[in-house]
Amino acid sequence: FVVAETKNLLIREMTTKDLPELYAVYSTLEDCRYIEQLYDYDKELEFTKNYIKNMYGFFEYGLWLVFEKKELIGRAGIENREIDGVTCREIGYLIRRDMQHKGYAYEACQAILEYVSDELGIQEMFAVIDKTNEPSRKLAQKLGFELYAQTDGGPDLYKFVFG
Numbered sequence: 001f002v003v004a005e006t007k008n009l010l011i012r013e014m015t016t017k018d019l020p021e022l023y024a025v026y027s028t029l030e031d032c033r034y035i036e037q038l039y040d041y042d043k044e045l046e047f048t049k050n051y052i053k054n055m056y057g058f059f060e061y062g063l064w065l066v067f068e069k070k071e072l073i074g075r076a077g078i079e080n081r082e083i084d085g086v087t088c089r090e091i092g093y094l095i096r097r098d099m100q101h102k103g104y105a106y107e108a109c110q111a112i113l114e115y116v117s118d119e120l121g122i123q124e125m126f127a128v129i130d131k132t133n134e135p136s137r138k139l140a141q142k143l144g145f146e147l148y149a150q151t152d153g154g155p156d157l158y159k160f161v162f163g
Contacts, residue, residue: 001056003064003077004111010067011076011108013056016048018065021072028097034133035094061120063092066108073099076108078116083126083157089116090126091160100135109143117162127158 003011014022022038029035038044055062063077076093091112095105116122126148127140137156145158 004115006107006111008068009104009107009111011064011111012067014048014052014063014065014075016045016052018072019044019048022065022075025072025074025094025096029094032094034130034136061089061116064112066093066095066104068099068104072096073104074108076105076112078112078122078125081126081128088126089122089124090128105139106142109139113143113160113162123162125160125162127160128155129158130155 001013003013005011019041023041026035026038030037039047051062059078059080061078063075063079065072066074066076074093074095077091078089079092080087081090082088091109093105093109095108113125116125125145127136127145129136129140131150131154137158140158143160145160147156148159149157151157
């Protein structure tokens with residue numbers, strides 16, 4: 001399922017056939033402390049099958065794959081996160097190291113925000129960002145997220161309200 005097409009990107013649901021390319025993307029980000037790495041292949045394959053069934057199948061959203069032309073360059077999408085005891089929707093993304101700083105994260109996230117508002121009727125989104133992750137903080141603000149809450153020593157919470 002294609003979620004969005006932009007000037008430079010194609011955003012679509014992941015399949016188990018995408019795993020080898022996804023490992024290649026993650027391998028460029030092994031030193032990034034903000035990214036949770038993939039499991040070993042067999043465990044990741046099982047996780048991916050369940051993720052596709054439960055996230056895409058039930059919620060109709062999740063982390064999708066981001067392609068520049070036909071080349072996988074990252075992931076972006078919506079995850080569920082509990083905030084103050086309530087399940088909220090959080091935007092998340094990662095872009096392969098050599099494709100960063102080219103505007104692709106912004107382009108992908110902008111398309112995703114449009115999709116979730118227009119197609120899913122979601123009213124608000126959150127971004128949970130480590131205090132030291134300056135590029136993500138700047139991206140969230142550029143997208144229109146506003147600082148919602150700060151924690152002592154933990155991540156900051158940004159909120160985007162549609163409309």
